[in-house]
Amino acid sequence: MEEILINIINNMEKRIIFADNKGIIRYINKSAKEYYLKKGIKKLVGKSLVEFHKTKTNKEILAVLDKLELDNTIEKVIINDTTIYVVRDKEKNFMGIYEIY
Numbered sequence: 785m786e787e788i789l790i791n792i793i794n795n796m797e798k799r800i801i802f803a804d805n806k807g808i809i810r811y812i813n814k815s816a817k818e819y820y821l822k823k824g825i826k827k828l829v830g831k832s833l834v835e836f837h838k839t840k841t842n843k844e845i846l847a848v849l850d851k852l853e854l855d856n857t858i859e860k861v862i863i864n865d866t867t868i869y870v871v872r873d874k875e876k877n878f879m880g881i882y883e884i885y
Contacts (some may be wrong), residue, residue, distance in 0.1 A: 802871070804880040807833045807849050853878045 793800055799816035803809045809828045812820070820828055825836070834842040844863050852858055856876040861868045871879045 798884050800882060800884050801828070802880055802882040803833050805849065805853060805878045807845060809833060810880065849881070852881070 794814040796813060797815055799819050800811075800813040801809060801816055802811040809831055812828050817828075820826075828836070833845055837845060841863065848861050848863065848868065852861070852870055856872065856878065859870055861870070861881075866883060866885065868881045868883055870881055873879055
């Protein structure tokens with residue numbers, strides 16, 4: 785089933801990035817990879833989200849990650865024009881976030 789889901793996500797035209805609960809990028813789909821390669825960025829997986837955002841946004845991202853760790857009722861957050869979706873396990877523990885754009 786996991787392979788099927790990865791194939792579906794990789795074939796989407798929208799760019800998708802998933803970062804764990806510490807803000808480390810763990811997955812990008814094919815569209816996102818192609819987009820960032822055109823911008824000269826070869827490696828995203830394993831890097832921190834804050835490496836790719838402006839300084840002002842970095843503070844917001846870090847604050848959001850802390851808030852999501854503490855408040856298991858939040859399902860999505862909007863920072864500027866970006867909607868960040870929250871991923872939680874069955875016990876509602878914060879696992880990470882993803883963006884679709």
